Amino acid sequence: MIKGIIFDMDGLIIDTEKWLQKYYVKSAIELGYDMKPEYVLQIRSLPAEYAIPLLKKLVGDNYDYYAVKELRKKYMSEHIEKYGIEKKKGIDELLEFIKEKGLKCAVATATPPDRTKEYLTKLNIYHYFDKVVSASMVAHGKPQPDIYLEAAKRLELSPESCIALEDSPNGVLSAYRAGCVAVMVPDLTQPDEETAKIIYSKADDLSQVIGIINKLKNTCQHKRN
Numbered sequence: 001m002i003k004g005i006i007f008d009m010d011g012l013i014i015d016t017e018k019w020l021q022k023y024y025v026k027s028a029i030e031l032g033y034d035m036k037p038e039y040v041l042q043i044r045s046l047p048a049e050y051a052i053p054l055l056k057k058l059v060g061d062n063y064d065y066y067a068v069k070e071l072r073k074k075y076m077s078e079h080i081e082k083y084g085i086e087k088k089k090g091i092d093e094l095l096e097f098i099k100e101k102g103l104k105c106a107v108a109t110a111t112p113p114d115r116t117k118e119y120l121t122k123l124n125i126y127h128y129f130d131k132v133v134s135a136s137m138v139a140h141g142k143p144q145p146d147i148y149l150e151a152a153k154r155l156e157l158s159p160e161s162c163i164a165l166e167d168s169p170n171g172v173l174s175a176y177r178a179g180c181v182a183v184m185v186p187d188l189t190q191p192d193e194e195t196a197k198i199i200y201s202k203a204d205d206l207s208q209v210i211g212i213i214n215k216l217k218n219t220c221q222h223k224r225n
Contacts, residue, residue, distance in 0.1 A: 001161060001217070002103070002161060002162070002163055002181070002213060002216045002217055003103060003104060003157050003161040003162070004103055004104040004105060004106070004152065004155045004157045004161060004162040004163070005098055005103055005104075005105045005106075005162065005163050005165065005209075005213070006105070006106050006107070006108050006148060006151045006152070006155075006162050006163070006164045006165070006175070006180065007105065007106070007107050007108070007129075007165050008045070008107075008108060008109060008164075008165060008166045008167060008168075008171045009107055009109040009111055009116060009119070009120075010044075010045075010109065010110070010111060011044070011088075011167040011168060011187035011188065012088060012165055012166065012167045012185055012187065012206075013087070013088055013091055013107070013120070013123075013125075013206075014085050014086065014087060014088065014119055014123070015085075015086035015087070015088050015187075016076075016085070016086075017044065017167070017168075017187050017188050018187075018188065019076060019079055020040065020072070020076065021037055021040040021041070021188065023072045023075035023076050023079070024040045024068065024072050025037055025040060026072075026075060027068045027069075027071035027072040027075060028059070028063075028068045030071065031064065031067055031068055031071065033059050033060065033063055033064075033068065034059060034060070035059055035068075036058075039055065039058045039059065041168075041188060041189060042054060042058070043055065044167075044168040044169075044170055044171070044188075045110050045141070045142040045143070045168050045170040045171045045174070046110070046141065046142065046143075046170055047110060047135050047140070047141030047142075048065060048066075049140070049141070050141070050143075051065065052065045084122070085119055085122055085123060087123055087125075088185075088187075088205070088206060089205040089206060089207065090205040090206030090207030090208070090209070091125065091206050092125070093206070093207045093210070094206045094207060094209050094210060095125060095128040097210050097213070098128070098213075099128060101213075103213075104130050104155045104156075104157060105128065105129055105130060105155075106129055106130055106131040106132065106133060106151040106154065106155055107120070107129050107131070107132045107133065107151075108133045108147045108148055108150075108151040108164070109132075109133075109134055109135070109147075110134070110135045110141055110142065111134065112134055112136055113132060113134045113136065113137070116132055116134060117132065120132075130154075130155060131151060131154040131155055133147055133150050133151045133154060134147075135147055137150060138150050141174075142170045142171050142173070142174035143169075143170045143171070143173035143174045143177070144174060144177065145159075145174055145175075145177035145178035145179075146174075147174060148162075148164055148174055148175050148177075148178035148180050149178045152178070152180070158179075159178045159179035159180045160179050160180070160181075162180045162181065163180065163181045163183055163200075163209075163212070163213065163216070164178070164180035164181065164182050164183065165183050165185055165206070165209060166182065166183070166184055166185070167184065167185055167186055167187035167188075168187070168189075169189075169191070169192060169194070169195040172184050172191070172195050172198060172199055173195070173198065176198040176199075181200045181216065182198060182199045182200055183199060183200055183201050183202070183203060183209060183212055184199045184201075184202045184203070185202070185203045185204075185205065185206060185208075185209065186202065186204075200212075200216075
């Protein structure tokens with residue numbers, strides 16, 4: 001039976017992935033690296049331990065991950081200061097539904113805890129979440145299952161009783177490995193062949209997740225009957 005919902009954040013709750021991609025490319029090029037937009041897609045949700053070797057392979061052995069990341073963070077901060085943060089379609093409706101149904105919910109994100117709280121507070125939705133788990137709190141980030149296992153643990157639920165909402169293949173794989181019911185809400189890319197095999201369902205926006213939750217709850221009830 002579904003008892004909890006675990007959310008990714010960037011690209012799922014907040015519309016930041018397009019800007020992360022833009023400023024990653026801009027920062028890398030300014031520092032002399034031949035970064036392609038598609039390279040950034042491959043490192044979504046990945047911590048340094050996985051992103052660095054991948055980017056060195058794609059861009060070159062001399063790629064300075066931390067220098068590029070710091071410059072990208074500067075550009076992102078300036079952008080958010082000027083334009084604010086955009087919510088993804090359907091998030092308010094979905095969070096209200098979760099609250100009404102008495103389901104628990106958490107955030108499982110690669111973003112540091114302080115910045116996660118800052119973003120969700122600015123959007124006036126931080127209070128909806130029972131727990132916030134960052135990759136910095138676990139041994140290994142996505143696509144390893146640690147962060148979803150920790151989120152379920154903090155919600156005092158089994159991973160199997162949690163729906164995990166993700167926009168990227170790396171995040172979906174993390175949720176699947178943890179044993180969660182993985183649902184993809186695509187942002188910059190649609191599910192590839194491998195990702196399509198491991199998701200329970202796909203939603204075009206977060207409001208459609210309500211129907212998926214109802215379907216899963218009804219299926220569980222039917223099985224018990």
